[in-house]
Amino acid sequence: MKQAFKGLVFFALLMLVLAGCSTKAPGSSEKTSSSKKDGKIKIGLSISTLNNPFFVTLKEGAEKEAKAQGNDILVVDAQNDSAKQVSDVEDLIQKGVDVLLINPTDSDAVTSAIESANNAKIPVITLDRSANGGEVVSHIASDNVAGGKMAGEFILEKLGKSGKVVELEGIPGSSAARERGEGFHKAIDGVDGIKVVAKQAADFDRTKGLTVMENILQANKDIQAVFAHNDEMALGALQAIEAAGLKNVIVVGFDATDDAVKAVKDGKLAATVAQKPADIGKFGVETAAKVVKKETVEKFIPVSLELVK
Numbered sequence: 288m289k290q291a292f293k294g295l296v297f298f299a300l301l302m303l304v305l306a307g308c309s310t311k312a313p314g315s316s317e318k319t320s321s322s323k324k325d326g327k328i329k330i331g332l333s334i335s336t337l338n339n340p341f342f343v344t345l346k347e348g349a350e351k352e353a354k355a356q357g358n359d360i361l362v363v364d365a366q367n368d369s370a371k372q373v374s375d376v377e378d379l380i381q382k383g384v385d386v387l388l389i390n391p392t393d394s395d396a397v398t399s400a401i402e403s404a405n406n407a408k409i410p411v412i413t414l415d416r417s418a419n420g421g422e423v424v425s426h427i428a429s430d431n432v433a434g435g436k437m438a439g440e441f442i443l444e445k446l447g448k449s450g451k452v453v454e455l456e457g458i459p460g461s462s463a464a465r466e467r468g469e470g471f472h473k474a475i476d477g478v479d480g481i482k483v484v485a486k487q488a489a490d491f492d493r494t495k496g497l498t499v500m501e502n503i504l505q506a507n508k509d510i511q512a513v514f515a516h517n518d519e520m521a522l523g524a525l526q527a528i529e530a531a532g533l534k535n536v537i538v539v540g541f542d543a544t545d546d547a548v549k550a551v552k553d554g555k556l557a558a559t560v561a562q563k564p565a566d567i568g569k570f571g572v573e574t575a576a577k578v579v580k581k582e583t584v585e586k587f588i589p590v591s592l593e594l595v596k
Contacts, residue, residue, distance in 0.1 A: 328358040328386065328579050330572060331379035333400075335392040335416070335461075336367040339491060339519055340544040341564050342390065345414065348568030349388065356576060367458070367490070369396035376400035380407050386575040390414040393460040397421075410578045414571050415564070417462040424578050427570050427588040431463050434560040434592050435470025435516075438539045441558050441594060442475070442512045445537050449480030450511035453503055455496055455524055456488040457516035464488070467516045467541060484510060489520045496523025504531050512537040518547035518559055525555055543595050551595055558596035566590050 332349055334342050346362055353360035361379060365372035369392045379387060380403060387404050391397035394417055401421025404411050411418075413426045442452065454471065457464030475481045485503040489495040496519060504510075504527060513528070513536065515521035521540030528536050540547050543561030550556035567590050577584050 326357075328356075328576060329382075329384045330358060330360045330386055330388060330575050331376070331382070331384035332360055332362045332388045332571075333372055333375050333379065333390065334362060334364050335372070335390045336491075337364045338366070339517075340546065341517070341519075341542045341562070342415075344544075345390065345564040345568040348565030349572050350568075351565075352569040352572040356572065358572070358576065360572070365392050367392055369393045372397060373400045373403075377403060380404060380409060384409060385579050387411045388414055388571045388575060389418070391416045391418055391461070393458065394419045394462045394465075395460055410575075412571055412574055412578070414567050415463065415562075419462075425574050425584045425586055425588060427567055427574065427590065429562045429567075429590045429592050431466035432470035432473070434541060434562070435467035435472075435514075436474045437470070437592065437594055438467075438514050438541065438558070438560055439471040439474025441596065442514060442537060442539060443478060443481065445557065446481070446511055448478050451482050451484045451507065451509060453500070453507070453510055453513045453524075454483055454486040455499060455513065455515040455520045456486065457491045457520070459488050461491075464491075464516050471514055489515070489523065491517045491519055493519040493523040496520030497526050498523075500524040500527035501530075504528070504533075508533070510536060512539070512557075514539050516541055518542045518544045518556075521556060521559070522546060522550060525550065529555075548595055558594055561593045561595045563590050 334346055337343055363375040372392050387409055397418050398420030401411050401418055405422045410424045413423050415428050417426050484507045487499050489499040513524050518540035521538050525538050537557040539557055540559040543559045547559040570588055574584050
């Protein structure tokens with residue numbers, strides 16, 4: 288009997304020792320170490336929307352670089368929904384990513400997602416659009432203010448500093464919309480002959496660009512130029528202008544997507560400010576690898592711009 292009792296005690300003690308050896312409970316979401324046996328880094332990429340060719344190209348640039356490095360990349364599409372983006376980032380955190388690349392849908396709303404990553408000790412890098420809160424290791428983007436100014440100066444040159452202009456804005460709250468608008472107005476504000484007769488958001492969307500432009504044209508047939516904060520809206524506006532039978536209206540976009548560049552070559556779109564989305568994605572992954580390796584990175588990494596006309 289004593290032997291049996293001793294055996295039970297020994298078995299119980301053994302179970303306690305084995306349980307103590309594991310610091311991770313079954314089903315725990317604790318982040319695994321980045322120093323895996325295979326040496327791979329797991330990168331999470333949250334995109335604002337894949338319904339825009341610009342961000343598709345950005346994603347492809349990131350995926351190509353991750354493959355070249357031999358690292359893993361998990362991509363999620365927020366579909367221009369701020370709440371979904373926050374949820375997507377939480378999922379990436381639970382999946383144990385080593386670093387997060389975020390292209391914010393909304394610069395304010397993304398703050399809570401970034402703070403969640405901060406609390407989980409996961410470094411965050413923002414792409415194309417900045418965030419207004421949380422700790423971000425690096426921001427990689429074109430100089431949107433400079434690009435907006437470039438567009439404004441081109442329109443002034445074409446109009447001879449006199450004419451009625453429409454501005455189609457991007458998603459309210461996004462840094463890209465705010466900064467491109469700021470640059471545009473730096474160029475045109477104070478020029479006596481230029482009048483902005485309408486300024487309205489079309490959310491970086493082609494269909495909305497078409498609808499908003501149709502509504503604007505009902506009250507403003509006599510316009511000479513349109514600046515759209517991205518090419519999708521510019522192409523939508525172009526459709527509305529053509530349908531209204533207007534001629535010689537200067538339309539300038541931003542991003543230099545394939546459709547926009549073709550429209551410039553065909554003489555339909557006057558110009559587009561060329562960003563390099565593939566490079567933004569590529570530089571994001573390059574920077575992510577450096578951050579995980581504890582290398583020093585710049586707080587802002589600029590990507591060059593040019594005017595396609």
